[in-house]
Amino acid sequence: MTKPWQQRAEAKRCAIIESIPQKWRLLVDSIPTADEQPDITGPYLHQFLEQREIEITECDATVIIQKTTSGEWSAVEVTEAFCHRAALAHQYLNCLHEFFPEAALEDANRLDAHFKVHQKPTGPLHGLPISLKDQFNIKNTSTTMGYISHIDQPPTTESELVLLLRSxxxxxxxxxxxxxxxxxxxxxxxxxxxxxxPRNRHLSSGGSSGGEGALLALKGSPLGFGTDIGGSIRVPAAFNGIYGLRTSVGRIPYEGAENSMDGQNTVPSVVGPMAGSVGAVRLAMKSVLGMEPWVYDPGSLPIPWRGEVEERIKGLLCGEAKGKMAFGMFEDDGIMKPHPPILRAVRLVREVLVTLGHEVIDWKPPSHAEGCSLVYDAYTLDAGHDINTQLAASGETPVPQLAWILNLPSKTPKNASEIFALNVSKRRWQKVYMDYWNSTASRTTTGRPVDALICPTTIMAAALPGKHVHPGSTTFVNMLDYSTVTLPVTHVDESVDGVEAEGYDVRDYEGAPVGLQLIGRQYEEEKILVLAEYISAALRGEDANSGHW
Amino acid sequence: MTKPWQQRAEAKRCAIIESIPQKWRLLVDSIPTADEQPDITGPYLHQFLEQREIEITECDATVIIQKTTSGEWSAVEVTEAFCHRAALAHQYLNCLHEFFPEAALEDANRLDAHFKVHQKPTGPLHGLPISLKDQFNIKNTSTTMGYISHIDQPPTTESELVLLLRSxxxxxxxxxxxxxxxxxxxxxxxxxxxxxxPRNRHLSSGGSSGGEGALLALKGSPLGFGTDIGGSIRVPAAFNGIYGLRTSVGRIPYEGAENSMDGQNTVPSVVGPMAGSVGAVRLAMKSVLGMEPWVYDPGSLPIPWRGEVEERIKGLLCGEAKGKMAFGMFEDDGIMKPHPPILRAVRLVREVLVTLGHEVIDWKPPSHAEGCSLVYDAYTLDAGHDINTQLAASGETPVPQLAWILNLPSKTPKNASEIFALNVSKRRWQKVYMDYWNSTASRTTTGRPVDALICPTTIMAAALPGKHVHPGSTTFVNMLDYSTVTLPVTHVDESVDGVEAEGYDVRDYEGAPVGLQLIGRQYEEEKILVLAEYISAALRGEDANSGHW
Incomplete structure (x- = not known):
């Protein structure tokens, strides 16, 4: 007889905690409340870590691989440090579905043994711990996607991305x-x-790659992979103050990963890296594409990482023939007005770009309301049938965040003719938007259409539970399949953001990061990462035009 | 009051004939029957042409542009020669839906005037006449796709491919x-x-790009574009003895073209060039991709023409480090046995490759029956709703070739959940096939998986009307999205193909061309064109390994 879903959930919850070695477990009573300790980043967390663990986990992924591929650091010590920090993160934030430090340390040992024998690394990511959203299949773990009914169903094969990362x-x-x-x-x-x-434990870590966002921001992982069908990489990146790259369809392999409403091809989900630095995100892209994933995943495109694009953009920004770039920018998509900290972030970036000598033009695109309406139609094509089926399999009571899809006015899935029509509408909207983008050539002094678009990721900094609204801020990008990176810009600051606005109280968002979307056209990941790095350097007060960032 | 469909059809049919200048019209009674004159290619057609027209129209597209871009030939004389030949082709074969020599000559005049002033061509295809399948929107013409209801509905804008070709x-x-x-x-x-x-007027020119196939084979066009959702480029290429390239999804722009069941994204249709030579097909690809269609078409991928791939393959075949290549090959897909001339063609190519020093291994892939069943499900997702609607709009009696989709056992379109499931099944089949392809590395002596796959295009040479069977010979490629070129191999020859076989009588196929599929993986258009050129040179008896082809 199957146990009640509450018991199965409880058992799994306990199993996650039990997977944490005793030495890293905290007494439940020792964990302060969010009121007592809202921000657990930095010094607060460091109290639980050895100095060496802090040294390792505070490093960027690009630095870590320098140490691990040169033999300066062992894979085991790096793995152990991140496992410890991740264990702490989970106990404070609930950010893990699976934790397997023993298997990880076994793998790390094998890598170290290989290095010892051959005096060279096994690959460009030798010894780098990587976290994955709970959609990727890894041996001896379940892929629940949050469903009780998927607990204790280990996969028969690993996802292609997992296999590539291991290689x-x-x-x-x-x-x-x-x-x-x-x-x-x-x-x-x-x-x-x-x-x-982790910046404010009253607030959400975003979603759907929310565990990644929280873990990465707390440096319990140096690099992770999420997925994004409507903002699921970009929202947690913004809420947690990290970088998250929504790649265009087919750039990073999805093969062998689980999905919700799998086979919904109108607005496909994509995989993308998330990390604390642009460098780490780029490392992920270059490494994965260097493996030619299109040989193993029918959905991956043979577009290698194009260093020449990076060189060209960097040359335009900082080279001898240094030239202006042009950016489109909007504060408000015409649907919902962002909160004051978000508006401040947009204006801050505008100012930074103008000061650096670039051009910023106002973005007055085709109706975002139309795009958002179409994307909503795509998400609801099956009238919630798949999600209902997965929930029903365990009988679990759905979390309130699912109400929007469980309480649709119609329970009838769309038929083929309706889906065809939606696909055509999507294509038309994409074309109109593309024509608009091209038309900006007549408004820039560069003579080119804008090089990128900058706008809010969400209308609010990290949301209060149950208060996240207007996914349309990110979903319009999924309709367009534009490569987009969220970059951290600022934090909510009562002294400047304490203005009155509808439904907004600055005290709710104390310390919350604010990240904006930097949007390129389809398959412009190389370009937007260079731009993100450049803007980030300027935001840190560095001389971005020097090219040393 | 709307006229009966028969009258509308008759009026359109007459309008096509009337678009032919009087000087090029033939008396209906002067046209011999198919029995009297089955083959109208070459010398037969030349009797109607001036020597200069023959000189021009017998040239390959790559030769024509040498002459037109250097000013040796005028755009007007080239256009006029092909218009004349196309007019003859239509009167013998019924291969045109629209013919507009006047507008073409106006355009050609403008090109000549430009050349006169600037002493240079307007673009790489300066003065090259190009034919298009009746799905592309061109100003002042209708796009009927064969439907009576679409007659006299000129489009408001031209297709992106049309705009690019004009540029x-x-x-x-x-x-x-x-x-x-x-x-x-x-x-x-x-x-x-x-x-x-045109080789045998008792036989079909194939479909759905059948007009292109017939026109190109008769040299009424030096280069054309068709589309392919299940073989629609490859089948007419095979039936007419020309080259046809089924590109992978997103390589050539589809934006702004009309389609049947538009928005069916499970197995998408693709655009590809068709021509009498590999050189012309390559010219089309290079020229269109040189225009960066991804800037104008949201469905086009930013994969430029990769000359370095061509060089690498050519180097492998003929360079100093000349190496063996490995080919997969099958005669029979396990579903239906090809006729004797097709089997002879496969064996001929096998022999040629082995003689040239390459390896040929037997192809025993995952079930083609399964792939073909899935593709059939994709074509029938809307249960024929779109086609029925377009037919009903005029009340026309459908041609018998539509019976398969009009008489489906179920008239109920599939719903979202069923479509999602089909998309998942498709992806799984693609992956299993990909794994099989990769697995051939263990069977070749090159250590690589096979470089390409060779197999029949259809189980028969050009079909008798109503007798075309087993589309699965080509549809499995659409499931896989493999880049595939049909290359002409031989002709039916009673002296060697006069063997007995089920449902086959060699006398039905007198003179019919036989073309095979040369199949690469996704987005390997560059590679398969080099291989097609190499094999074609060998089939012509040239020293292919010399690299001079």
């Missing part, structure tokens, strides 16, 4: 939390509960 | 015939009737 020398050690069924901008499910924001 | 300096002068609704391997509709094969 690159990476060490896998955890899978991160997601909202039930993936279709929410907050991470909540009946297994781990709610995934909190 | 390249090409001259558009006709649109070629298709079966009603595009979903047939024979070209028949109520407007032009049946499009015949």
């Amino acid at each position: 690159l020398g990476a060490v896998l050690y955890c899978k991160t939390s997601v909202p039930t069924g993936l279709m929410s901008g907050e991470t909540a499910n009946n297994i781990i509960g709610y995934t909190w924001n | 390249l300096g090409a001259v558009l002068y006709c649109k070629t015939s298709v079966p009603t609704g595009l979903m047939s391997g024979e070209t028949a509709n109520n407007i032009i009737g049946y499009t015949w094969n």
Whole structure:
């Protein structure tokens, strides 16, 4: 007889905690409340770590691989440090669905042994711990996607991305939390509960790659992979103050990963890296594409990482023939007005770009309301049938974040003719938007259409539970399949953001990061990462035009 | 009051004939029957042409542009020669839906005037006439796709491919015939009737790009574009003895073209060039991709023409480090046995490759029956709703070639959940096939998986009307999205093919060309064209390994 879903959830919740070695476990009573300790980043967390662990986990992925591929650091010590920090992160934030430090350390040992014998690394990511959203299949773990019914169903094969990462020398050690069924901008499910924001534990870590966002921001991982069908990489990146790259369809392999509403091809989900630096995100892209994933994944495109594009953009920004670039920018998509900290962030970036000598033009695109309406139609094509089926399999009570898809006015799935029509409408909207983008050539002094677009990721900094609204801020990008990176810009600051605005109280968002979207056209990942790095350098007060960033 | 469909068809049929200048019209009674004159290619057709017209129209597209871009030939004389030849082709074969020599000559005049002033061509295709399948929107013409209901509905904008070709300096002068609704391997509709094969006018020119196939084989066009959702480029290429390239999805722009069941994204249709030589096909690819179509078409991928791939393959074949290549090959897909001339063609190519020092291994892939069943499910997702609607709009009696989709056992379109499941099944089949392809590395002596796959295009040479069977020979490629070129190999020859076989009588196929599929992986257009050129040179008896082809 199957146990009640509450017991299965409880058992899984306990199993996650039990996977944490005793030496890293905290007494439940020792964990302060969010009121007592809202921000657990930096010094607060460091109290639980050895100096060496801090040294390792505070490093960027690009620095870590320098040490691990040169033999300066062992894979084991790096893995152990991140496992420890991830264990702490989970106990404070509920950000893991699977944790397997023993298997990870076994892998790390094998890597170290290889290095010892051959005096060279196994691959470009030798010894780098990587976290993965709970959609990727890893041996001896379940892929629940937040569903009780998927507990204890280990996969027969690993996802292609997992296999590629292993070939690159990476060490896998955890899978991160997601909202039930993936279709929410907050991470909540009946297994781990709610995934909190490490900067302010009253706030959401975003979703659906919310476990990644929280873990990465707390430096319990140097590099992770999420997925994005409507903002699921970009929202948690923004909420947690990290970088998240929504790649264009087919750039990074999805093959062999689980999905919600799998086979919905109108607005496909994509995989992308998330990390604390642009360098780490680029490392992920270059490493994975260097493996030619299109040989193993029918959905991956043979577009290698194009260093020449990076060189060209960097040359334009900082080279001898240094030239102006032009950016489109909007504060407000005409649907919902962002909160004051978000508006401040947009204006800040505008000012930075203008000061650096670039051009910023106002973006007055085709109706975002239309794009958002179409994307909503795509998400609801099956009238919630798949999610309902997965929930019904265990009988679990859905989390409130699923209400929007469980309480649709119609329970009838769309038919083929309706889906064809939606696909045509999507293509038309894409074309109109593309024509608009091309038309900006007549408004820039560069003579080119704008090089990128900058706008809010969400209308609010990290949301209060149940208060995340207007996914349209990110979903319009999924309709367009534009390559987009969220970059951290600022934090909510009562002294400047304490203005009055509808539905907004600055005290709710204390310390919350604000990240904006930097949007390129389709398959312009190389370009937008260079631009993100440049803007980030300027935001840090460095001389970005020097090219030393 | 709307006229009966028969009258509308008759009026359109007459309008096509009337678009032929009087000087090029033939008396209907002067046209011999197919029995009297089955083959109208070469010397037969030349009797109607001036020597200069023959000189021009017998040239390959690559030669023509040498002459037109250097000013040796005028755009007007080239355009006029092809218009004349196309007019003859239509009167014998029924291969045109639109013919507009006047507009073409106006364009050609403009090109000549430009050349006179600037002493340089307007673009790489300056003055090259190009024919297009009747799916592309061209100003002042209708795009009927064979439907009576679409007659006299000129488009408001031109297709992106049309705009790109005009920018390249090409001259558009006709649109070629298709079966009603595009979903047939024979070209028949109520407007032009049946499009015949120029090599043997008892036989089909194939479909759905059947007008292109017939026109190109008769050299009424030096280069054309068709589309392929299940063999619609490859089948007419095989039936007419020309080259046809089925590109992978997103390589050549589809934006702004009409389609049947538009928005069916499970197995998408693709655009590809068709021509009498590999050189012309390559010219089309290079020229279109040189225009960066991804800037204008959201469905086009930013994969430029990769000359370095061509160099690498050519180097492997003929360079100093000349190496063996490995080919997969099958005669029979396990579903239906090809006729004797097709089997002979496969064996001929096998022999040629082995003689040239290459390796040929038997191809025993995952079930083609499964792939073909899935592709059939994709074509019938809307249960024929779109085609029925377009037919009903005029009340026309459908041609028999549509029976398969009009008489489906179920008239209920599939719903979203069923479509999602089909998309997942497709992806799984693609992956299993990909794994099989990769697995051949263990069977070749090159240590690589096979470089390409060679197999029949159809189980028969050009079909007798109503007798085209087993589209699965080509549809499995659409499931896989493999880049595939049909290359002409031989002709039916009673002296060697006069063997007994089920449902086969060699006398039915007298003179019919036999073309095989040369199949690469996704987005390997560059590679398969080099291989096609190499094999073609060998088939012509040239020293292919010399690299001079």
